Amino acid sequence: MQKTELGPRERILRAAADLLTREGRDAVTTRSVSAAAAVQPPTIYRHFGDMQQLIDDAASLGMVEYLTEKRSRRLTDDPIEDLRGGWDSHIDFGVRNPHVYAVLYADPRPNARPKAVVEGDAILRYLMQRIAEAGRLRVDVDRAAEMMHSACRGVAFTLISQLPEDRDPGLSHATREAILAAITTEGFDDPFGDTRIATRAIALKSLLESADTKTLSPTEAALLREWLDRLVRS
Numbered sequence: 001m002q003k004t005e006l007g008p009r010e011r012i013l014r015a016a017a018d019l020l021t022r023e024g025r026d027a028v029t030t031r032s033v034s035a036a037a038a039v040q041p042p043t044i045y046r047h048f049g050d051m052q053q054l055i056d057d058a059a060s061l062g063m064v065e066y067l068t069e070k071r072s073r074r075l076t077d078d079p080i081e082d083l084r085g086g087w088d089s090h091i092d093f094g095v096r097n098p099h100v101y102a103v104l105y106a107d108p109r110p111n112a113r114p115k116a117v118v119e120g121d122a123i124l125r126y127l128m129q130r131i132a133e134a135g136r137l138r139v140d141v142d143r144a145a146e147m148m149h150s151a152c153r154g155v156a157f158t159l160i161s162q163l164p165e166d167r168d169p170g171l172s173h174a175t176r177e178a179i180l181a182a183i184t185t186e187g188f189d190d191p192f193g194d195t196r197i198a199t200r201a202i203a204l205k206s207l208l209e210s211a212d213t214k215t216l217s218p219t220e221a222a223l224l225r226e227w228l229d230r231l232v233r234s
Helices: 008-023 030-037 041-048 051-062 064-072 079-096 098-105 115-133 141-160 171-183 193-210 218-233
Strands: none
Touching (some): 008 030, 008 098, 051 064, 051 098, 079 098, 079 115, 079 171
8 A cells, every 4th residue: 555545644653653763763753754644743643642652653563563473473382482582582673673662662651651562561471471380480470571571671772772793692692591590490390499389389370360260259369369479479
């Protein structure tokens, strides 16, 4: 479909995404977008409310292919290996799309996260929950996801900030494996006895969260979660 055949909202969004990808956030202005999309400036605000929302949506559009690939990727029998693949593709996206990545992750707004960030976080948590259900997570699902996300973003921004010839090609792999060593175990038969109770508690809690069970009342379920949390922290 040619650009002139698209509706005004789609033309605006695509124009903003193209400007953001090629030239960065500062290039996405009312004037530049309206000219590229062949619309009057008020049309932008009618469809998006303000430029911040347009920039967020443009960045999310830039992440669509990455998220589509993550959603469609066939999962293996090894949830930790699947998480490794997710880390690698996230780093690759950031390095290839530095301007888009900066909009998504360098401007934290807890109450107004871009749609792509929300979806990416949900995918990460799902991958982490699979590890927990396999009995291979050493820490709570939410903490593990936050540790992984924090480290992954840190590596991405470090690489983005460097010239290609100055980048350490082993940085991403080394950091990824260090985080995995901190949050995962070999499973229920891990020789480190002090982690086995916590590992089982994390696995049971994760299974209960994902299962649609009516066996326990809400009060009983809350009490069981409290006990499991206590075992995880013990």
